[in-house]
Amino acid sequence: MRAKDRRGARHPQLASDPVVHDLEALLGDRVRVDGAERSLLSRDASVFSGGRAGPVCFPLSTEEVQGIVKIAARHRRNVVARGAGTGLAGAAIPLGAPIVVVTTRMNRIRSVEIEDRLAWVEPGVINLDLSKQLRPLGFHYAPDPSSQQACTIGGNISTNSGGPHCLAYGVTSEHILCLEVVGADGEVMVLGGLDAEPAGLDLRGAFVGGEGMLGIVTAAAVRITANPPAVRTLLLGFSTPREAAATVSAVIAAGIVPAAMEVMDREITRAVENFVHAGYPLDAGAVLLAEVDGTEQGSAIDAEVIARIGKEHGATSIRTAEDAEARDRLWKGRKTAFGAIAQIAPAYYLHDTVVPRAALASVLEQVYAIAERFGLLVVNVFHAGDGNLHPLLLFDPDEAGVLERVHGAAAEIVRASLAAGGALSGEHGIGIEKQEFMSEMFGPDDLDHQARLRRGFDPWCRLNPGKVLPSAHSCADLSELARAGEGIWA
Amino acid sequence: MSVTVDRELVSFCAEVGATGPVAVRGAGTRFEVGGPLAPETRVVAAPAGIREYRPEEMTVTVLAGTPVAELHAALSAAGQRSALAERGGTVGGALALGEDDLRVLARGKVRNSVLQLRYVSADGVLVKVGAPTVKNVSGFDVGRLMVGALGTLGLLAEAVLRTRPTPAVARWWCGEGIDPCAVRDLARSASVVLFDGTTTTLQLEGHEVDVDADLVALGRLGAFRACEGPPPLPPHRWSLRPSELLRLDGHATGSYVASIGVGTVFADRPQARREPPAAVRAVAARLKAEFDPSGRLSPGRDLLAAH
Numbered sequence: 001m002r003a004k005d006r007r008g009a010r011h012p013q014l015a016s017d018p019v020v021h022d023l024e025a026l027l028g029d030r031v032r033v034d035g036a037e038r039s040l041l042s043r044d045a046s047v048f049s050g051g052r053a054g055p056v057c058f059p060l061s062t063e064e065v066q067g068i069v070k071i072a073a074r075h076r077r078n079v080v081a082r083g084a085g086t087g088l089a090g091a092a093i094p095l096g097a098p099i100v101v102v103t104t105r106m107n108r109i110r111s112v113e114i115e116d117r118l119a120w121v122e123p124g125v126i127n128l129d130l131s132k133q134l135r136p137l138g139f140h141y142a143p144d145p146s147s148q149q150a151c152t153i154g155g156n157i158s159t160n161s162g163g164p165h166c167l168a169y170g171v172t173s174e175h176i177l178c179l180e181v182v183g184a185d186g187e188v189m190v191l192g193g194l195d196a197e198p199a200g201l202d203l204r205g206a207f208v209g210g211e212g213m214l215g216i217v218t219a220a221a222v223r224i225t226a227n228p229p230a231v232r233t234l235l236l237g238f239s240t241p242r243e244a245a246a247t248v249s250a251v252i253a254a255g256i257v258p259a260a261m262e263v264m265d266r267e268i269t270r271a272v273e274n275f276v277h278a279g280y281p282l283d284a285g286a287v288l289l290a291e292v293d294g295t296e297q298g299s300a301i302d303a304e305v306i307a308r309i310g311k312e313h314g315a316t317s318i319r320t321a322e323d324a325e326a327r328d329r330l331w332k333g334r335k336t337a338f339g340a341i342a343q344i345a346p347a348y349y350l351h352d353t354v355v356p357r358a359a360l361a362s363v364l365e366q367v368y369a370i371a372e373r374f375g376l377l378v379v380n381v382f383h384a385g386d387g388n389l390h391p392l393l394l395f396d397p398d399e400a401g402v403l404e405r406v407h408g409a410a411a412e413i414v415r416a417s418l419a420a421g422g423a424l425s426g427e428h429g430i431g432i433e434k435q436e437f438m439s440e441m442f443g444p445d446d447l448d449h450q451a452r453l454r455r456g457f458d459p460w461c462r463l464n465p466g467k468v469l470p471s472a473h474s475c476a477d478l479s480e481l482a483r484a485g486e487g488i489w490a
Numbered sequence: 491m492s493v494t495v496d497r498e499l500v501s502f503c504a505e506v507g508a509t510g511p512v513a514v515r516g517a518g519t520r521f522e523v524g525g526p527l528a529p530e531t532r533v534v535a536a537p538a539g540i541r542e543y544r545p546e547e548m549t550v551t552v553l554a555g556t557p558v559a560e561l562h563a564a565l566s567a568a569g570q571r572s573a574l575a576e577r578g579g580t581v582g583g584a585l586a587l588g589e590d591d592l593r594v595l596a597r598g599k600v601r602n603s604v605l606q607l608r609y610v611s612a613d614g615v616l617v618k619v620g621a622p623t624v625k626n627v628s629g630f631d632v633g634r635l636m637v638g639a640l641g642t643l644g645l646l647a648e649a650v651l652r653t654r655p656t657p658a659v660a661r662w663w664c665g666e667g668i669d670p671c672a673v674r675d676l677a678r679s680a681s682v683v684l685f686d687g688t689t690t691t692l693q694l695e696g697h698e699v700d701v702d703a704d705l706v707a708l709g710r711l712g713a714f715r716a717c718e719g720p721p722p723l724p725p726h727r728w729s730l731r732p733s734e735l736l737r738l739d740g741h742a743t744g745s746y747v748a749s750i751g752v753g754t755v756f757a758d759r760p761q762a763r764r765e766p767p768a769a770v771r772a773v774a775a776r777l778k779a780e781f782d783p784s785g786r787l788s789p790g791r792d793l794l795a796a797h
């Protein structure tokens with residue numbers, strides 16, 4: 001087998017790279033070096049560019065991933081793991097022509113073990129597919145990112161993904177019992193365990209959210225959650241986002257942790273309604289989608305309290321989904337909100353910061369003001385229950401200089417969130433997007449300790465170098481990475 | 491940056507210093523776990539007190555030396571609680587140990603309840619990891635390493651913990667000759683189901699209607715009576731898979747109380763040492779060398795020793 005592109009043409013220069021030779025010996029034609037494949041994989045779903053992929057590998061097994069990392073170690077090459085590429089922080093963007101390991105073909109559910117309430121899955125399993133497979137058994141996989149139709153469990157683990165239902169059920173980390181990973185030296189390790197309190201340091205916990213820099217996930221034991229007997233979904237309309245946000249805080253203060261509490265502002269609600277016709281109120285300044293689950297009676301009590309609190313905070317309309325179909329339609333609206341944006345603008349930058357719930361309304365107002373100052377349209381759809389903001393900055397990529405304004409507004413939104421006592425990211429991660437903002441949230445000693453964690457897992461700076469940690473604390477030389485592979489892998 | 495370093499934290503840093511073996515003693519309720527400290531170890535105390543409690547955020551900022559009971563007294567004033575076990579110890583001790591409360595099904599795991607930590611590093615510097623918000627993925631999750639590390643990677647000074655509303659009703663029930671796994675499957679509102687080979691003991695929590703409904707449903711499995719609380723727990727803590735409880739070997743454990751659906755077993759005899767494989771030990775050793783190069787933090791403590 002030789003380095004060929006899809007049309008079968010030889011790439012003599014690329015084939016002369018000895019790492020390609022070794023990878024082909026391991027994987028045959030599941031190594032790709034053609035320009036089309038590599039340029040596709042040089043980006044993720046973010047607005048960031050500057051990636052350069054080296055050879056792209058599609059392993060089928062843990063042993064093959066191990067073989068790839070050992071080859072990389074031997075040739076002193078870097079390795080970047082990649083799932084579906086739906087990440088929004090640029091974490092999967094390959095810097096410096098590394099070997100790219102795409103895990104989408106490792107997509108088997110190895111077993112479902114009801115007695116232990118777990119499933120062993122490979123990293124390429126699509127998030128929603130897992131829940132679909134579990135449904136007949138009466139279970140689901142709780143973390144439900146809006147991208148769940150496309151993103152992989154491996155990507156979810158490495159970004160510690162959230163989703164609407166993580167408010168009550170917890171983010172990805174709470175649902176990962178045990179990980180099989182290939183470490184930076186090519187050794188296969190099992191982190192965590194299936195027992196109640198695995199012995200030793202919590203390496204599993206430290207690994208989750210590692211953005212591909214701590215190891216490559218080849219299998220995971222994930223917790224499966226019993227489907228609740230009753231679910232109630234409420235849709236509350238308000239005249240302003242401030243009232244919706246105040247309702248969210250008041251619900252929590254009343255001692256209720258709903259399964260989900262999501263807010264959408266006027267613009268996005270209209271776009272969504274045009275898209276799914278779920279009965280979202282077109283005249284509302286903001287809507288709150290709140291879901292409670294549990295027993296028939298218990299969830300009814302909680303739903304009543306939420307409706308009452310909504311009324312007290314000026315809700316202009318309150319609707320309860322009559323049946324499962326109406327509920328699914330409402331959720332479809334929320335989960336396809338980003339797709340619906342296409343009606344408003346050709347492109348968007350989806351932002352992600354967290355603030356204390358009490359600061360939601362005031363930071364939101366700042367977000368609108370910032371966008372206006374930069375001459376951009378912003379719409380908001382967010383995990384209000386967690387204080388997790390998702391401003392979408394809309395733009396036309398053909399407009400000259402627009403990206404600078406987008407990045408300028410994004411930076412100010414980050415600073416407004418930090419000033420309110422918040423965090424850089426709630427679920428998308430740092431990647432290259434917020435790398436240099438890390439120093440605004442953490443001091444040098446704090447960052448030094450994050451770098452120590454990274455070195456403990458990967459002292460060779462081999463896995464996905466140049467991400468997360470700002471340049472002063474990174475093991476990688478970012479400008480050198482930008483130049484690496486300029487010759488043949490350009 | 492909003493690092494407000496104050497007097498208590500600064501003086502804790504100074505006390506820990508940058509040289510010589512050192513460990514923290516909390517209330518001393520579990521001080522023997524992990525084996526004895528090296529004899530020359532200096533033992534210090536972490537500062538105590540509740541910093542900031544924000545019930546509407548479901549977060550509390552607390553200094554590590556605070557007794558868990560004091561924390562819970564403050565939280566209960568707003569109808570909330572934390573995931574930490576209240577057995578006479580301190581917040582720092584509970585985090586350094588990382589063991590879950592008996593009622594973990596309802597209270598959540600200790601390690602998931604930690605949002606932000608400040609600890610004193612081996613070189614005597616105050617380090618912050620995590621964020622005070624209920625959701626955060628800003629950088630590597632160093633806090634996860636600290637929970638359950640028995641003070642071997644850093645000495646805990648302050649934590650921001652997630653709090654949870656306390657349910658309206660909590661009641662204990664027990665009965666004999668009842669399949670505890672069937673109880674666990676049936677009772678959605680169970681915060682714990684315990685089985686000692688004869689008696690099944692459980693706590694139901696939630697809305698009164700839900701607890702009542704569960705109790706009616708449980709009636710199909712056998713006769714339950716109200717009881718005061720959990721049975722006395724044997725001293726050693728085992729960690730098994732939930733499915734392993736079905737085949738529990740009474741010879742190995744001696745008398746036992748097993749937590750159904752969780753996998754924790756309280757037993758008369760200690761569990762055999764659980765040694766991770768070499769590749770995992772290598773990462774753990776590298777992390778220890780990164781965070782505590784001179785080995786001065788809680789020397790002598792062995793994380794793999796039986797509890």
Ligand SMILES: Cc1cc2nc3c(=O)[nH]c(=O)nc-3n(C[C@H](O)[C@H](O)[C@H](O)COP(=O)(O)OP(=O)(O)OC[C@H]3O[C@@H](n4cnc5c(N)ncnc54)[C@H](O)[C@@H]3O)c2cc1C
Binds near residue numbers: 080153156338
């Ligand atoms: C429309 C839209 C909506 C979204 N909504 C949400 C949301 O609600 N919540 C949320 O959390 N995110 C959301 N995201 C972001 C994204 O979907 C998540 O971050 C997701 O977890 C990424 O998964 P992926 O398979 O696409 O990973 P990729 O983008 O391919 O990779 C992400 C990171 O994971 C690493 N990685 C991937 N696979 C592995 C592996 N096997 N081993 C080690 N590292 C690996 C990569 O190196 C990279 O660092 C959204 C994205 C889009 C486009």
Ligand SMILES: Cc1cc2nc3c(=O)[nH]c(=O)nc-3n(C[C@H](O)[C@H](O)[C@H](O)COP(=O)(O)OP(=O)(O)OC[C@H]3O[C@@H](n4cnc5c(N)ncnc54)[C@H](O)[C@@H]3O)c2cc1C
Binds near residue numbers: 555581
């Ligand atoms: C018989 C008995 C059984 C118990 N069972 C459980 C149980 O099952 N689950 C449970 O959660 N709790 C249990 N506890 C409660 C236990 O007391 C707590 O978890 C607890 O809070 C320990 O705190 P302490 O202050 O007593 O810790 P100590 O006994 O003082 O210390 C315990 C360990 O933590 C280290 N440490 C203490 N503070 C710090 C700090 N600030 N930084 C770094 N390291 C520190 C110590 O060096 C030591 O290694 C039990 C208590 C008793 C008496």
